[in-house]
Amino acid sequence: MATETINHKWGMVIDIDRCTGCQACVVACQAENNIPLNTEDRFRQRRAIEWIRVERYWEGEFPNIKARFIPILCQHCENAPCEPVCPVYATYHNNQGMNVQVYNRCVGTRYCANNCSYQVRFFNFWEPVWPESLKNQLNPDVTVRSRGIMEKCTFNIQRLRKAERVIEGQRGERITDENLKEGNFLPACVQACPTDTLIFGDWNDPSSKISSLKEKHFVDGGRGYKLLDDLGTQPNVIYLKKVDINAEHKVDAHA
Amino acid sequence: MHESHHVVAPSYLDMTAQEITNDVLERHHSPGNQFWTVAMILGGLFVVGLVGLFMLVSDGFDNKSNWGYYAATFAYVFSLSQTAVLVSVALRMAKSHWRRPLARISEMFAIVGVYSFAMLVPLLWVLPSIEGRRSLWFEWPGNTPHIWDTMALGSLVICGLAILYFASLPDLVTDKEVSGKSDEDVSYHPLIPHWFGTPKHWQLQKIVLGLLGGFYFLMLIIVHMLISVDFAMALIPGWKDAIFPAFHAINGIQASIALIIVTMFILRSTSSLGKYLELEQFWALSKILLATCLLWFYFWWSSFFTYWYGRMPAEIGVLKYIMFETYSTVFLLAFTMCFVIPFLILVVNVVRKTIWGPTLAATVILIGTFFNQVRYYVAGFSVEDHTLHVLENLPDFTSPGPIDFMVIVGGISGAVLTYMLGTRLFPIISIWEIKEGLMLQRVRKFMKRDIRVLAKPE
Amino acid sequence: MARKSILGLFDNADSAADATDVLLEAGATQDDFDVLTGSPYPEGAFGEKDPVHHIYVFPIIGALMGLTMALVLTAGTQVAYPMVTGGKPILAFPAMTIICYEGTLLGAVLFTIIGIIFESRLPRLRLDPYDARINEGYIGLLVTTEEEKLDDMERALIRGSALEVVHERGRALRG
């Protein structure tokens, strides 16, 4: 297998400055990952499933009020609090820096969801159903999760596996930002993002864009930061602050 | 604990009350030369300690890290002496018969409380203001802990002395009558002339001791919390450990029981009063000692484990600092001597049921407890910047210098000296309680054997 | 030679206690008689001899076995299936400690139970003379000796003011 030969460490950079809150990533994610429709009553019950969500903050007072957006998805932490608490290894850290969820191991204790600081784990309280018209839209590469199972962002692992097969297995090249892009192997949300807010890549590949962004922004005065850094969870997803004329950042007040 | 054997009635049961009184008082009045020689030596060491303290003061109060070992010694003396009083208080509340001979030994430590209070005073200048740092007192004025800790410890000491005084009042009166003093001779004891041992008086004494005891119990827990948090936890950035005050208290209880066992042993081997302190007392105390050892581990474990599992930077910092890196040696010593060794000694019933077994364990614990205090207080005082919330780069280990050794030795021998002098004021064996014991227990014949019968008056 | 048992019944503890003296005079040894009571009496109350037992060995063995089992289980499963969770080490000793602790105590308990049942010589299959009234407050002196000495013993029991002497196994009485 190619995965042994080349050791990837997938990650993402999210540039808040570019986010317009268009929610394209959310829709793409729903479509790609066979996520049941979040009907109104699901939201009312607070049981909606959104692997990636765009949180909105208001900044300032009325006439000059600004909307701030921050897309939040599983941070794929190196020290993920959700992993060790699972009694059946349904979630663990794979050798590509991803926090993976194994659906058929999950027994539904929901402990991982309690212990996730970012609230990006979702439980199937109901059996998922789709209207007849959408039956054929389901993605054959992704399992449909039945009720009683925990699920979360996978960085579209199905696409990455395919990338490894095609690019590394068949062509024998190394995976780069470019060939990920042209082969449509990028996670759906990244693909769908019109403003390149979400940038996906390989931390172990020094030439990748995310690595260079980290270089550039994780210096004093740089824009780079991690969500809830003081918890020491060491996310593989890093954020870039908003560039603001009147430099005040509500966002990193949370970090 | 498990294997049962035939009844051992205390040997003093076949002495009459009169004999006991004379015996104790006679010994009380003539401690013997040995006593004074030891007192002399201790006094000398105490002076050395004073010199050390003087040198510390001349260095000034600003450099906290100098004061680490002094603080540790203070904490050691405080938690031992003040908690030792609790032993008699608690046992009296539990109406246990075996406590009687050792009640006074434990109460006598109230006197050392005065000494520990004196030791607190210099630290008040060393303790930094709480402005801009985490503390028990949130947004209160900067010198809040200095004021409140002093008041709390002060009232605790006074309460302890009151307990000692009321508990030994009947004996003081007996002493006065036996030695045929007049009321003028004892004018320094305001209450003596008014005590006639009427049922009303006894009832009153019982109530007073009960109330004081209850108050002392609560107060002690609070003081443990104040001292341990203000002088140790709050000084180490990122250390937020809800169980620490309880752990500090448990360690105090454990050590003070050990202290009483050792005192009993010394009394046995150096004075004729030993005959009142028998296997029964050692055995009973050693059971509690074993329990406290287990609690020590339990409390330590629950804080260590929570931190180890949480793995937040702040927690890892603290773990490294006071357990696994900077103070790892001290921690290992404390861990072995407060838990491992005493546990292994005491868990064997055959050993536990001897005089030497508990004494050995107790000695080890006393040393271990000191290391434990070092690990917290020295570590706390060695931190430069208290305003941080995470301990990124660990401060270095502060190793004791000559001055520190002078302070430690002097400080501790001063405490022992205070105790010895205390025994001059109050008889070390509680006469009235032993007499009461005589009244409330009998050895009877039951079918083919003798059996001990304990009265349970409601 | 064949040893047989008879059971002397007494309606109060003191006469039973005195009867043991009579038995000893009549040539019985302390090993020959046992006292059956409906409730525990202080030891040596009947001048009986203190039975020896090794009950304390059992929990220790059990604890050791339990510990080893738990250790193998915890360490083994983690090594056999090395999956990183939360950046913790594969052999996470503090976490293992907990299950080892439980295992140790479980072993100790199980062996203690076995020990107690074994040491109190239960389950009892050999049927001695017995009388249900023992559970109603009577005291039974069970004398086990050579057949030819039985009669002396029986007489001794009678002399020791036994209410009656039972030879065969007692019947259950209606509650």
Place this chain on the structure above:
Amino acid sequence: MQERVRISDSQVNTDLTSSIFESSKLYWILVGFLALVVLCGFTAAGYMFNRGLGVTGLNRPVMWGFFITNFVFWIGISHAGVMLSAILRLVQAEWRRPATRAAEVLTVFSLMTAMTMPLIHAGRPWRVAYWVFPYDWARGIYPNVRSALVWDPSAVFTYLTSSILFVYIALIPDFAVLRDRTTGVPHIIYSILSLGWRGSVRQWKLQIIAGILLSAIILPIFVSVHSIVSWDFGTAMSVEAWHSTVFAPYFVIGAVHSGVSAVVTVMIILRWMFHWENYIRREHMDSLAKLLIVVATAWLFFFALEFFFGLYALEGPEVALRELQVFEAPWKWYFLTFLITSYLIPVPMWLIPSVRRNLWLMAFTTILVNVGMWFERFIIIVPGLMRKQAFVFTWGGYTPSIVEVTIITATFAMVSMLVLLFAKVVPLIPIGDAKEGMILHDEIKIGKVMVPAVMREE
């Protein structure tokens, strides 16, 4: 010990086996009713399994609700058994005698009930089999021993096994009594259960050793069980309210508080139902209440530590949570209820001697305690999860659905039903123990009064 009367052994047998040989109509009505409630519970659970967890009130972020609360609650109740029978056995407290069996039985049944809770909670019990009995070699994957949810089953299983065996060993002599009092099939069954018990010297000796030895071993299990349950929460570093080092002792002492209270309630009910006035006497209530005062106060101390050090670091989410608990409806009502019912009402009442000897008031207060303790678990778990987390706009609360409420109610019915049914096959007061208590009881003449006394074999 005023109302103690001498009773012949066979009278004791008759009295204490009355629960088995006589059965009132009331008894069967009660059992039938409880059975009905249990049935409803099963129906509700079945419905939930069929439809999915959507039928509960759970949501994101409140993923744990009534079921886990109830799990912790029943585990807590189960700590009564060992607390009473083990600790009181070890300290040779005479008044333990009538309480032990009821307490142990309560332990067993509440543990069994508690164990069902996580299975129901997970919503698909057939899968949870993987986790509780995890070693199916086909999947080649073993449980994650780093997870608190694997420690739980191991601890509960150990505790359940040992308490069942503990109960059985203590039952052997009583089975013998029943064997001698029954005929026909019951006779055969009891004969088998009593293993041919004769009541020989050796058997009684080991019976007594068994009591003490098993207590000594089960005690550490008892502490570990609730500690481990507490670490389900304590190790969850992402939930600020849960990640506290004091949780282990706090939960354990809380469990003892609720457990002992439950035993008192049960004892009063048994006394009333089976007319055991001569065995469960007012002085027992008195002593239990005194014990409860101490336990409750210790529990309050740990609660204070937990709450105070939650605020200590003044971290935003933590403070927000405490505000939620204390100031925002409905939580503030729950908080108030829990504080008042589990401490502020009962303890001051227990301080009054006449209350301690009044069965009605004791039943009332002890039930109050358990109401409070249930709410305690609830406000630890649910508001803890509703934390004001950054980046989450779903800060919703949690309202249990009718399904959950039904299941919870059923668990209470189940435990009571099982205890009652058990009383039909074994005496809930240890017969041999009661008789021994009468043998060891004695009186001492002091002056003109006869003081109750007890023979004590060391």
